Amino acid sequence: MIRSWLDGLTHVVAPPKCCLCYDLDTPPICSECDAKLVPAWLGGCPRCGTGPTADCPFCIGLEGLDGARAAYVYEGAAGLAVRRLKFHRLVALGRPMSERMLPVLESAFPDADLIVPVPMHRLRMAMRGFNQSELLCSAFPQDRVRRDALFRIRYTRQQARLRGKERAMSLRGAFRATPEVAGRRVLLVDDVMTTGATLRECADTIRSAGAVWVGALTFARELPGV
Numbered sequence: 001m002i003r004s005w006l007d008g009l010t011h012v013v014a015p016p017k018c019c020l021c022y023d024l025d026t027p028p029i030c031s032e033c034d035a036k037l038v039p040a041w042l043g044g045c046p047r048c049g050t051g052p053t054a055d056c057p058f059c060i061g062l063e064g065l066d067g068a069r070a071a072y073v074y075e076g077a078a079g080l081a082v083r084r085l086k087f088h089r090l091v092a093l094g095r096p097m098s099e100r101m102l103p104v105l106e107s108a109f110p111d112a113d114l115i116v117p118v119p120m121h122r123l124r125m126a127m128r129g130f131n132q133s134e135l136l137c138s139a140f141p142q143d144r145v146r147r148d149a150l151f152r153i154r155y156t157r158q159q160a161r162l163r164g165k166e167r168a169m170s171l172r173g174a175f176r177a178t179p180e181v182a183g184r185r186v187l188l189v190d191d192v193m194t195t196g197a198t199l200r201e202c203a204d205t206i207r208s209a210g211a212v213w214v215g216a217l218t219f220a221r222e223l224p225g226v
């Protein structure tokens with residue numbers, strides 16, 4: 001119901017223009033901006049899909065995840081899309097961004113049983129009004145999407161303001177999973193992977209609740225060392 005309300009709202013308030021370059025009379029992402037998105041999932045690495053088949057330099061930070069894929073490299077247009085969605089509240093971007101993640105889901109994780117958006121604490125949800133990770137699941141098979149299988153039990157500072165070790169510390173024990181994940185293959189969904197700390201903590205929580213496999217799919221990824 002909330003989604004249909006949001007869809008209706010964006011239809012009313014969003015003028016027909018590209019959310020990235022503000023070119024008028026184009027869809028939420030115009031073809032020129034679309035062409036600037038750099039895929040990050042077409043490499044040979046079996047774990048992250050970005051680097052080469054062996055000795056992948058981009059698997060740093062993916063410990064604790066059975067697999068990870070990002071649709072695009074964060075730098076440039078993809079980073080702009082992430083920031084416009086989250087901080088400029090251009091929720092009209094949610095669906096087209098999700099549509100661009102769908103081929104990655106179908107190709108890399110066809111056997112994920114449950115698709116779980118990284119949850120937001122209810123206080124932040126109240127402030128922002130939407131969870132971008134949920135919007136990024138909007139084009140996925142809804143019978144596998146579980147918005148309530150994982151929730152945040154502790155309010156944490158904005159991760160972007162913390163350094164690596166501080167991030168991991170601040171997140172410890174911040175999430176809880178429902179018994180529904182036990183025995184399942186669970187795919188976490190988020191907008192961006194930076195250090196991977198949030199996804200690792202979510203994965204640990206889900207694995208402790210009995211999941212047999214935990215992976216992650218994000219719209220973008222800040223590649224280590226780039």
Ligand SMILES: [Zn+2]
Nearest residue numbers: 018021030033
């Ligand atoms: Zn554009």
Ligand SMILES: [Zn+2]
Nearest residue numbers: 045048056059
């Ligand atoms: Zn890799």
